[in-house]
Amino acid sequence: MNIIAPKGTKDILGDEVYTWQKIEEGVARVCKLFSIEEIRTPIFEHTELFSRGVGEATDVVQKEMYTFVTKGEKSLTLKPEGTAGVVRAYLEHGLYVNKQPSKFYYVAPNFRYEQPQSGRYRQFHQFGVEYFGSASPACDAEVISVADMLIKNLGIKNTTLYLNTLGGSGCRKKYNEALVGYLRQSYDRLCPTCKSRFEKNPLRVLDCKEGACQPIIDKAPSTLDTLGPECRNHFEQLQEILTAMGIEFKINTKIVRGLDYYTRTVFEFVTDNIHGSIGGGGRYDGLVSLLGGAQTPAAGFAMGIERLCLALLSQNINIAEKPKCDIYIGAIGGKGFLESQKLVHGLRQKGLTAESDIISRSVKAQMKYADKLGAKYSVIIGDDEIVSGKVKIKNMSTSETGEIDINEIFGFIKSKDV
Ligand code: HAM
Secondary structure, X not given: OOOOOOOOOOXXXXXXXXXXXXXXXXXXXXXXXXXXXXXXXXXXXXXXXXXXXXXXXXHHHHHHOEEEEOOOOOEEEEOOOOHHHXXXXXXXXXXXXXXXXXXXXXXXXXXXXXXXXXXXXXXXXXXXXXXXXXXXXXXXHHHHHHHHHHHHHHOOOOEEEEEEEOOOHHHHHHHHHHHHHHHHHOHHHXXXXXXXXXXXXXXXXXXXXXXXXXXXXXXXXXXXXXOOHHHHHHHHHHHHHHHHHOOOOEEOXXXXXXXXXXXXXXXXXXXXXXXXXXXXXXXXXXXXXXXXXXXXXXXXXXXXXXXXXXXXXXXXXXXOOOOOOOEEEXXXXXXXXXXXXXXXXXXXXXXXXXXXXXXXXXXXXXXXXXXXXXXXXXXXXXXXXXXXXXXXXXXXXXXXXXXXXXXXXXXXXXXXXX
C-alpha cells in the first residue's frame, strides 16, 4: 500500500514548522496590539452560508467548494474562506451586544478545489481579521495596518498594497451598467471564461489574466468614474489616513476581488515573485444583513500562511527558531539510568529542555544523539557519580568540562543563561 497526501495538500514539517510557529506568534503579538480577540469557528458550515454569503456567481461557490451530504441529508461545506463563518458566529452568539467595534482574528485551514500550483493549494491556511460596527474609513485603514504590520514585522519586502473602491450599492450599479455597456462592444474578443463572467458577474472580467483580454480590460471604465460623493469622500479619507500612518499604497482600479460581498474599499498585498496575492480584503457592509442580522458595517482581510512562507523563502529570510536542548543526561548501567530519569524529569519540571536515553543506547551513541539534538551541555551518570553525588558537565560546543554537584545542574545551566 502506498498512500500519499491528496493532491493540493501539504505536510508542514521539519524547519518549516518553526517558521509557521513564528508566523503564528507574530500574528498573536500584532493582534494583541490592536485588541483583536481570537475566534475559532468550525471547519465546516452549512453550504447555504457560503452560497448566500460569498455569492452564487463566484468561482469559489460555482467550482471550488468541498461540499458533502451528511447521513442526515444536510449539505455541508468545508470552509473555503473565513469571513462568512465569523459573521455567522457573530450573529449566532449576539456578539454585537458587546463593544463596538468588535474585532476578531483567526488562523485556520480553508479548502478550495483549485488547480494546484506554486502557492496555491486545495487545503491552505489563512490568518484573517474581521471588524464589525464601524463604517469609518479609519476602520478600513486600521484593518489594512494590521496586515501591513505583520508583513513588515516578518521582514517581507518588495510588497505592494493595491487599493481600490467598488463604491456602495448605488455606485456599483452605475458602474456595472457602464462596464457591461463597454464589454458588450468587445464581447466576441473575450476569452470563454470572460464570456461566462460577462453573463453572471461582469466585474470579475477585470480579474482575467488571459493575454487576449488584457487590451480590453486596460481600456475598461474605472470604478472611480461612477463614485458618488460619499463613497469618493470615504476613499479619499482612507488614503489620507494611510498616508498619515506612513503606509504606502498604489491605486489599482482593476482590483475587484473574487468574492461578492465587498462594498467600497478593496485591497490586495502583492509580493514580487509570488503568484497571486499574499493577502486581500475590504469592506463588506452588506454581509451581516444578508445573513440575517441588522445592517452592520464591517471590514477585514485574510492572508495565506503558505504564501507568507513562500515570500520569506524567496527573500532568504529565515525566521525559524529551533527549540534548543539545554542539557542531555546520559546514563551508564541500571542505577545510572534510573537517576537520569529522575533528573531529566526534575529539570523539565523546572522549565529546562532536558533529554535522556530512552532506547538503551551505548554511551557513544548517546553522545552522538546529544550532538544531533544540539544539546548545549551533557553529563553522564553511572554508579560512580551516584556515590560521589558529582558529575562532569560538558559544554558541547567547546568540549570544556567541569565538575559540579548533581543537584546543582539546574542552577549551573540557569547561570549560563542558555
Ligand atoms: P481571498 O483573497 O480569497 O480572500 O483569500 C485571501 C488570501 O488567502 C489570499 O490572498 C491568499 O494569500 C490566500 N489563498 C487564497 N486561496 C488560496 C489557495 N488556494 N492556496 C493558498 N493560499 C490561498 C478571502 O478569503 C476573504 N475572506 C478575505 C477577507 C476577510 N475579506 C474580508 N475579510
